[in-house]
Amino acid sequence: MDVVPAEVLADTVDRRYVDRDLCALQLDGYLRRLARQEAVCRRVLGRLARTFLAGRYHHRLGFARLGDYTRERLSLSAREVQELARVAERLESLPAIATAFAAGDLSWTQTRLLATAATADSEHEWLALARDRTVRALEALVAHPPADPDERRRLRFSLRCPRRVRGRWRQAIELARRMAGSELSLAQAAEVIAAEALSAAPAPIDDRLPREAPPEPIDTPADAGWSPVDVPIPEDVEKLLELGPWGDPFALDERLRAARRAMQRIDWQMGVLLRTFFDLRLHRAFGFPSASRYVAERLGISARKARALVALERGLRRTPALGAAYRGGGVSWLRALTVLPVATADDAWVARAGEVTLRRLVAEVEWALDRRDAGLPPAPPSPDATLAPVEWQMRARADETLGADITFTAAPSVVALFRGALDAFRPPGAPLWKGCEKVLEHVCGEWEAQPAHRDPVFARDGWRCAVPACTSRASLHDHHVVYRSAGGDxxxxxxxxxxxxxxxxxxxxxxxxxxxxxxxxIIWEIGLRRGRPPLMRTVGDRYVS
Known part of the structure; x- marks a missing residue:
């Protein structure tokens, strides 16, 4: 059941003539109802995920790792799914907190914190504390707050550089993943690159941590915090827990995906409203010092997720075809974010987002960005094409126009380590990107000089498992498609x-x-089941029916 009128989501009002106080009250009401619906979806998803994780059903569906399954099928990280399951499990033994959440007295963030700290004997005391304190104050009371996947202590590193340096950065990321034998995140790869560079650093570095902004005060206006929200639960979500059987991994997969689709329907509506709310700075109408504090206290969601929803909404307005596919459920949240940097007014990339696995889509987008940096058209390649590295022309070597950015978000210590490596390699008086270029050249040269496995099949397949959606780069085997015992050559x-x-x-x-x-x-059939179609069927990384 949608709680936001279509005319509000259309966002056609001229903002110059908006009554900000009235607009703030209306949008706040809609946002809180949407946040409540999303919180209920999270609990449903958590209860389903609890059963899924207990049975390790991703193995029965043909996925080696939980993260491979959750990314491809749910557009969530394994950590997020595990956290949802943990909260759902804890609520089973905390009836008072579960009742308060069901009544709308607690936001999802409050519930997540209480599920960590409370016990059966102390849950009433924790409930009283939660009702009298802000989310930030409640976090301070929890001795070891859970690591919210959306909100960890991180810093953003950003470096303006020529396009060729960013191309070299992507090459170094790929080599770092091959050397590590796993699908490293950008932050992990940056740490590996910095460590490799500093093993041959020509000079000592400044290892002081980057300076962080001072924390905002914990106090929040008492009348601007959480209050009960009564909103109908989406009917399609409510029925997911009534269906059976629970022991069928394929049925659980369908229900998990249905709950995720319901969350995406809520998320895109929140993105539309939050964009207006942020642009007009309507958090001030409720006495909050920042929009981040507003979403944490009033909506019970993380500031990081709110910013991501707004950024995606702004990007989708430049690409109507992708926006329509995302809002209609044809493209998942993660796929929309992946395609957004290369999506244009036409629908070529939008169509590609639904044709291939997420692993292949990420590789194609990175390949297209390299082509764009080299002045080539970033059109989608053939789904079966080998993504050859872009060859940079000699003239690009002399081009020092700062037309690209190297960015990643990591722990302060990793940012300090990476920046220190750039300083160590930077020539005196040169800009920081010069040091970055020298670091990347050194690291790529060292890793490319390492002896490679003599099996040519590994090199042809990119030193990774060829099974669609698998991110494994270690413990690789050379498999005969037609077994040698069956006459295969x-x-x-x-x-x-x-x-x-x-x-x-x-x-x-x-x-x-x-x-x-x-x-x-190669035709891959993943998640085989007797008498019924497999969970996934692909040719290479391209989906087929």
Whole structure:
């Protein structure tokens, strides 16, 4: 059940003539109802995820890692799903807190904190504390607050540089992942790059942590905090817990995806309203010093998620086709964010977002960004094409126009380490990006000089498992598509790189099946089940029915 009228979501009002106080009250009411609906969806998703995790059902569906399943099927990280399941499990033993949440007396953030600190004997005391204090004050009372996946202590590193340096940065990221044998995040890769560079640093570095902004005061206006919100639960979400059987991983997958679709329907509406709320700075009408404090106290969501929703909404307004696909549920939240940097007015990238796995989509977008940096058109490649690295022309070497950015978000210590490495390699008086270029050249040169495995199939497949959606880069096996015992030969067209889990526990245990010609014409059937279609069927990384 939608709680926001269509005319409000259309956002066609001229903001110059808006009564800000009235607008703040109206948007606040809609936002709080949406936040309440999303919180209920989170609990439903958590209860489903609890059963899913307990049975390790991602293995039965043909996924080696929980994170591979959650990213591809739910557009969530494994940490987020585990946190939802943890809160749902704790609420089973905390009936008073569960009742308060069900009545709308607690936001999701408050519930998450209380589920960490409270016990069956102390939950009433914690409930009283939660009603009298702000979210920030409640966090201070919890001895070890849970690590909210949306809100960890991080700093953003950003460096303006020529486009060729950003291309070298992406190359270094890929090499770092190969060397580590895992799908490193940008922050993890930056740490590995800095550590490799500093092992040969020509000078000592300044290891002081970056200066952080002072924290905002904990006090918040007493009448501007959380109050009960009564809003109907979406009917399609409410029914998800009534269906059975719970022991069927395929049925659980369908329900998890249904709950996630309901959350996305709520999220895009919140993004539209938050964009107006942030642009007009309407948090001031409620006495909050910042929009971040408003969303934490009034909506019970993280400031990081709110900023991401607003950034996505602003980007989607420049690409109507992608916006329509996202709001209609045809493109997930994570896929929309992935495609946004290269999406244009046409729908070529929008169509591609629904055709291939998320792993392939990320690789294609990075390849397209490299082409754009080199002055080439960033059109989508063929779904089966090998993504060859972009060759930079000699003239690009002399181009020092600062037309690109290297950005990542990491812990303060990682940002300090990376910045220190750039300073160590920077020539005296040169800009910081010069040091970055020298760091990347040194690191790439060192890693490319390492002896490679002599198996040519590993190199052809990019030193990673070829099973769609798998992010494994370690414990790789050379698998014969047609078994040698069944007459298969040793040609490269009959061999493909797979990780140990997919080889031994996926293919040979009958959870996935591969047939066809390597590397691009292999048909993968993932999540096999007797008498019914598999969970996923792809040709390479391209979905087929």
């Amino acid at each position: 040793n040609s490269r067209e009959n061999r493909v790189t797979v990780c140990a889990w997919h080889h031994l526990r996926g293919i040979h245990l009958g959870r996935i099946r591969a047939h066809g010609v390597a590397p691009h014409a």
